[in-house]
Amino acid sequence: MKVMAQIAMVMNLDKCIGCHTCSVTCKQAWTNREGTEYMWFNDVETRPGVGYPRGWEDQDKWKGGWRRTAGGRLVPRQGGRLATLGRIFSNPNLPGVNDYYEPWTYEYDTLLSAPASRTTPTARATSTLTGQHKDTIAWGPNWDDDLGGSMETLDADPVLHQMNLEVAKTIEYTFMFYLPRICEHCLNPTCVAACPSGAMYKRVEDGIVLVDQDRCRGWRMCVSGCPYKKVYFNHKTGKAEKCTLCYPRLEAGQPTVCSETCVGRLRYLGVLLYDADRVTWAASQKDERDLYAAQRDILLDPNDPAVIEAAKADGVAHSWIQAAQASPIWDLITRYQVALPLHPEYRTLPMVWYVPPLSPVVDAVTASGSDGENHKVLLAAISQMRIPMEYLAGLFSAGDTAPVERSLRRLAAMRSYMRDVFMGNDADETIPEAVGMTGDDVRAMYRLLSIAKYDERYVIPTTRTGMPPGITELEGCPVDYDVEAFHGAAPGATTPGAAPAGTRTLPLEVL
Ligand code: SF4
Numbered sequence: 187m188k189v190m191a192q193i194a195m196v197m198n199l200d201k202c203i204g205c206h207t208c209s210v211t212c213k214q215a216w217t218n219r220e221g222t223e224y225m226w227f228n229d230v231e232t233r234p235g236v237g238y239p240r241g242w243e244d245q246d247k248w249k250g251g252w253r254r255t256a257g258g259r260l261v262p263r264q265g266g267r268l269a270t271l272g273r274i275f276s277n278p279n280l281p282g283v284n285d286y287y288e289p290w291t292y293e294y295d296t297l298l299s300a301p302a303s304r305t306t307p308t309a310r311a312t313s314t315l316t317g318q319h320k321d322t323i324a325w326g327p328n329w330d331d332d333l334g335g336s337m338e339t340l341d342a343d344p345v346l347h348q349m350n351l352e353v354a355k356t357i358e359y360t361f362m363f364y365l366p367r368i369c370e371h372c373l374n375p376t377c378v379a380a381c382p383s384g385a386m387y388k389r390v391e392d393g394i395v396l397v398d399q400d401r402c403r404g405w406r407m408c409v410s411g412c413p414y415k416k417v418y419f420n421h422k423t424g425k426a427e428k429c430t431l432c433y434p435r436l437e438a439g440q441p442t443v444c445s446e447t448c449v450g451r452l453r454y455l456g457v458l459l460y461d462a463d464r465v466t467w468a469a470s471q472k473d474e475r476d477l478y479a480a481q482r483d484i485l486l487d488p489n490d491p492a493v494i495e496a497a498k499a500d501g502v503a504h505s506w507i508q509a510a511q512a513s514p515i516w517d518l519i520t521r522y523q524v525a526l527p528l529h530p531e532y533r534t535l536p537m538v539w540y541v542p543p544l545s546p547v548v549d550a551v552t553a554s555g556s557d558g559e560n561h562k563v564l565l566a567a568i569s570q571m572r573i574p575m576e577y578l579a580g581l582f583s584a585g586d587t588a589p590v591e592r593s594l595r596r597l598a599a600m601r602s603y604m605r606d607v608f609m610g611n612d613a614d615e616t617i618p619e620a621v622g623m624t625g626d627d628v629r630a631m632y633r634l635l636s637i638a639k640y641d642e643r644y645v646i647p648t649t650r651t652g653m654p655p656g657i658t659e660l661e662g663c664p665v666d667y668d669v670e671a672f673h674g675a676a677p678g679a680t681t682p683g684a685a686p687a688g689t690r691t692l693p694l695e696v697l
């Protein structure tokens with residue numbers, strides 16, 4: 187067993203309101219420069235839809251991720267090392283600007299400088315690539331937003347195809363939800379394997395996947411190798427760029443910008459311990475439907491004394507082990523088993539997981555004349571949800587509906603159980619029992635998913651005890667934070683409503 191630590195994220199999709207604040211603040215922090223205009227390290231997609239870049243999930247077309255050979259070996263779907271070198275000057279598997287979109291701005295200055303006239307001045311659209319006027323804007327990074335373009339694009343949704351699903355195409359009857367996406371900081375990243383220059387790397391200390399700008403030669407094999415299409419090519423510098431998981435903030439114990447600014451408070455960040463010796467085993471499962479379970483299987487219980495000893499022997503810092511023990515990610519993935527990985531069939535072992543959306547099932551059941559708050563009725567109705575379970579399974583469990591159904595049943599059970607608690611009735615312990623949980627588990631899960639405070643959602647160990655002398659805040663980062671709350675609290679101190687000691691006020695230790 188080789189114990190390693192990974193910073194991972196979970197997003198609770200029921201709480202995403204599709205406001206795009208995460209995308210905009212990320213852009214402001216990281217890609218507000220020449221050459222990065224079209225890049226969205228964080229984007230929010232409306233599902234069903236084709237996403238950004240267009241149809242990124244169609245790996246028959248883009249050849250991203252890994253393929254398992256008949257002999258059980260993993261090779262990048264775009265080809266091994268020799269094939270990659272053979273295509274170094276002509277990579278056929280790259281999205282073009284039309285698949286992303288041609289970025290544009292508006293001539294805002296016209297609004298201020300136009301002479302007096304009988305008509306209102308207009309700000310014409312201009313391409314930020316060519317500087318030319320754009321008379322029509324026919325595609326953007328979120329063209330499906332709120333199903334706005336979906337009547338045109340729905341048929342091209344790769345998940346609908348893969349799951350052979352027909353869905354209603356009238357806006358009143360179809361379903362939708364939001365899917366925010368960032369780089370998955372995978373345990374088995376194809377982008378790293380595909381890079382001929384060795385510029386892409388995964389940090390040993392926290393698993394963040396980065397591009398060494400000095401070593402990058404701009405071959406773009408990482409762009410085609412990534413099945414999530416989360417590496418981008420900067421056409422000004424000629425280098426690859428990607429989500430950094432805001433590592434300068436994480437190193438200071440702060441959450442990523444997208445998490446910090448998330449209006450729905452649906453993002454969770456924390457440490458996972460995993461067995462690096464079993465990564466290849468987990469990614470090479472013969473049956474794609476076993477990949478989710480195998481991935482969960484290599485995560486190590488941070489409270490197991492044998493794991494703690496092995497982690498110390500492998501150089502994992504004490505503060506990181508403590509953070510793993512308080513990790514909301516561990517709880518959501520393993521203890522409650524409500525979070526699922528995005529497209530485990532790509533075999534990259536992604537580290538951003540999702541709690542699937544329950545959708546308005548209570549309203550639907552009530553509208554059909556039944557008691558939507560009755561847990562027996564509610565649990566039975568999960569399979570008739572407005573969002574088809576098969577669609578969610580196509581996203582989160584390689585088509586296997588069982589993990590999705592377990593997650594949704596647990597979320598529905600939490601709703602029924604907590605309703606009794608808040609109505610002053612006796613808690614009905616048969617509800618958690620029906621979904622394989624205890625009442626205490628359900629209460630703890632409710633707290634984490636519904637009302638968790640900042641320090642419970644983000645349990646991030648730092649590698650230092652404070653800012654360098656003379657610096658009072660992270661310069662250059664546009665997202666502010668409460669300096670006093672962060673630096674002022676004594677270890678172990680608690681404030682009303684704050685997390686238990688041992689989360690953000692972890693004893694700090696230099697690695
Ligand atoms: S999601 Fe991120 S880490 Fe995974 S393959 Fe793509 S760029 Fe690499």
Ligand code: SF4
Pocket residue numbers: 201202203204205206207208209230364366447448449450451452
């Ligand atoms: S900021 Fe949060 S709620 Fe808004 S779109 Fe992003 S993930 Fe969803």
